Amino acid sequence: MIFLDAAATTRVRREVLEAMWPYLTGDFGNPSSHHSLGETAAAALAGARASVAAALGCRPGEVTFTSGGTEADNLAVKGIALARQAANPQLNRVVISAVEHPAVEESARYLERFHGFVVDVVPVDGTGLVAPEALRAVLRPETALVSVMYANNEVGTIQPVAELAAISRHQGIPFHTDAVQAAGWLPLDVKALGIDAMSVSGHKLGAPKGCGVLFVRGRTRLEPLLHGGGQERGRRSGTENVSGAVGIATALTLTQAGQQEQRRRVAALRDTFISAVLTGVPGAVLTGHPSCRLPSVASFCFPGTSGESVLLEVERQGVVCSSGSACAAGSDAPSPVLTALGYDPGVAQTAVRFSFDSAVTAEDLAAAATALRQAVESVRALGIRPG
Structure with missing residues (x-):
């Protein structure tokens, strides 16, 4: 996992x-x-x-x-x-x-x-x-x-x-x-x-x-x-x-201890991961600020899919992530954060968040990018949408 x-x-x-x-x-x-x-x-x-x-x-x-x-x-x-x-x-x-x-x-x-x-x-x-x-x-x-x-x-x-x-x-x-x-x-x-x-x-x-x-x-x-x-x-x-x-x-x-170096290292891995997702998954949208963001968070919307279905498919391939705040678990409503950013509620329901600790590796994120691409392709092929 x-x-x-x-x-x-x-x-x-x-x-x-x-x-x-x-x-x-x-x-x-x-x-x-x-x-x-x-x-x-x-x-x-x-x-x-x-x-x-x-x-x-x-x-x-x-x-x-x-x-x-x-x-x-x-x-x-x-x-x-x-x-x-x-x-x-x-x-x-x-x-x-x-x-x-x-x-x-x-x-x-x-x-x-x-x-x-x-x-x-x-x-x-x-x-x-x-x-x-x-x-x-x-x-x-x-x-x-x-x-x-x-x-x-x-x-x-x-x-x-x-x-x-x-x-x-x-x-x-x-x-x-x-x-x-x-x-x-x-x-x-x-x-x-x-x-x-x-x-x-x-x-x-x-x-x-x-x-x-x-x-x-x-x-x-x-x-x-x-x-x-x-x-x-x-x-x-x-x-x-x-x-x-x-x-x-x-x-x-x-x-x-060593926070600045860890921040630089993880931010570089995050940026590589974001690039892999945006180039590998057609229609993927990065949410949040492109540069003023935590080194540990990369979040996306995938219009035309179901975020929850993408999550389930990604987990089936051994990658655990989330659709947003764990404190909103059990709610199928669109994220208030994403709607505050101006996203359409239907698009907000396609959100998937990846967040890392300091032990994350390039191999972890490369595998996650591949799993995500395959998951989105599968969900789109099945025609699964929010709701």
Whole structure:
């Protein structure tokens, strides 16, 4: 099997498992307990927090451990917006882009339904980019928060986050970015990006599912979503997942080693793969930005086919990929991301996404390109279309 669905999840790295193992076995204490086992766990948690802070270029106190990217996005969007509204009831608007992950979009819609917020959606161009002038056009004195993802999970387009955050900061509005897909490939220095909050998920980096991180800049108001014992400096109550914190801290450190070289290597392989698909599959359409894209994502539409049928045929030949976001599994509706980019809904339903981890090889992608060409030819020959 050739696994090309790393944007959905990645294998857990052996180094991560080894780092976590002591806190799943002998050192199993609760970090809030005042005895030797608890103190060992607390020390491990503090070490993980310091390690994450070093990877993000922030202070340890600005790191909150969560159960993953979805919780981190919810805590950032709801927590910052509600805290700012509590301090100033006139702050009742949130800004998101048209291509946000459901964890961000649904958090904003929750604020709209239950807390009287207005959700302002910034459009994107045909490549998925948010233009700085488009962001400026939607900001209001009542805007409590801006949330624009770092890199898109379906088409791979990278947003000019530092430029967008500077616009938001100029107007005194906190800026959050969902960096779940960007982590591992792009720089995460929060000072250089100029952001106030950032979400990261462990299982996209070689850590297990169920661990994540939210960076929140010091003095940024944040209303907790989970109440209880006041763990995580009162921002996220509940007994901490010590092994998960150690796991994501280890994974973040590992991905930063040689990141630039890995990015260049995988991007070159991606470009060769894209060229092979576009030349080998008549009518294939590359989605997302042609150059401002993650090195790890190549996504296409194949008009006149059924994306799901192509996926099944490709998998039959030993290549695993996806039709888009794993968080939309079970839905046969066209991708909101692709329709936001201007694709006809029928064309959007033909989407197939290939996403790679750093271990991908030229041979893997050559085999995938061949399997894809044969799959599309087979589906077209059978006359299978969306619906």
